[in-house]
Amino acid sequence: MKSISHVQQEMLNRMELHRELSAGGAAIKPALQLDEPGQPGVMQSFTDSLHAVDAQQHQAAQAMNAVDSGRSDDLVGAMIDSQKASLSFSALLQVRNKLSSAFDDIMRMPI
Template structure:
């Protein structure tokens, strides 16, 4: 019985400490703001990566179209551009999948 009363006293002390911290506003502070000027957040980084991959896809498509229409004889260069765009897209998909699974894991965490 002595250990139960000690635990109760400890919990009451923690509750009182939490109440004091909540009243002073120091208990819970927001995380770093990602949308502050001058700071690139995760969303901005992902958007930049998406634009870069899109630009590579367009460049590869233009190179393949030039080879198909006979404007260019650089078939090897067009294929290399196509493979670069494919690898970039695959890497972007893997990052997206990792972010999605991390978000799901966080959402499943008990509070």
């Protein structure tokens, strides 16, 4: 499973490629063929990121429940897991917003 920062970097690289192609007037492949066969696409990368963030949130919830029920006394670890999950979720939302904005920009481009 890829880390959220790795997926974000991949998405930013793809967005930069799209920006360069559109600015240079180069011929752009149709959107359905943009990803090379056998390579994970943007949707797969985003889905992997979503699952990674979900796993972090479940881990944080389990750590907090363990502290609440008295099974663990690692309050600091539980709080760190909680902050990591929160930060990952915020980063995922920012990437989603960037992708949505990029899609809107593409849709507004004249043909």
